Amino acid sequence: MILNPDSSKPIYVQIAEWLETQILNESIKSNEKMYSQYQLAEMFNINPATAAKGLNILADEDILYKKRGLGMFVSENAQATIVTKRKNNTLVKLVSELVLEAKNLNVSEDELISMIKSAKERDDDE
Incomplete structure (x- = not known):
């Protein structure tokens, strides 16, 4: 993972989200030792205090x-x-934004659901 210093998300939040994804993917399992702040600092070339904040x-x-x-x-x-x-x-935030945009564009509920299903099918095929 490459951190995005231009993101509106602080680096420590990006570190926390990356670690969450590692846990979800089971790259790091329950009761397993997590990277230290110094290991993360070295991995991502950041200040150890920033890494500690993410932890x-x-x-x-x-x-x-x-x-x-x-x-x-x-x-x-x-x-x-x-x-x-x-x-x-x-997901709740994204769905709320999607529903609002669909409403603004006069997209029917059935059409929106169809679009979601199509996107899921494309993703499942990849």
Whole structure:
């Protein structure tokens, strides 16, 4: 993953989202040790404090937990927590924006649903 310094999202948020994706893809599994802030800083050529901020976001959300003297580890329910969070935040927002735009363009509900199904089929074929 390449961080986007021009993004409206702060680097530490991009780090947190990348780590969440690693957990969702099971590249990092439950109860497995997470990268340290120094490892992340080296991987992405960023300040260790920025990396720590990304890790702390996930710890605050109970996606990671700390073992004193050992570092951070992936929580048992991390995947479920991330899925719920992303559904409730990202998908709900995107769907709301999509529905509003469809309304502005006079796209019927049936047409919108058909467009969504077509997009899903294209994605499934890839």
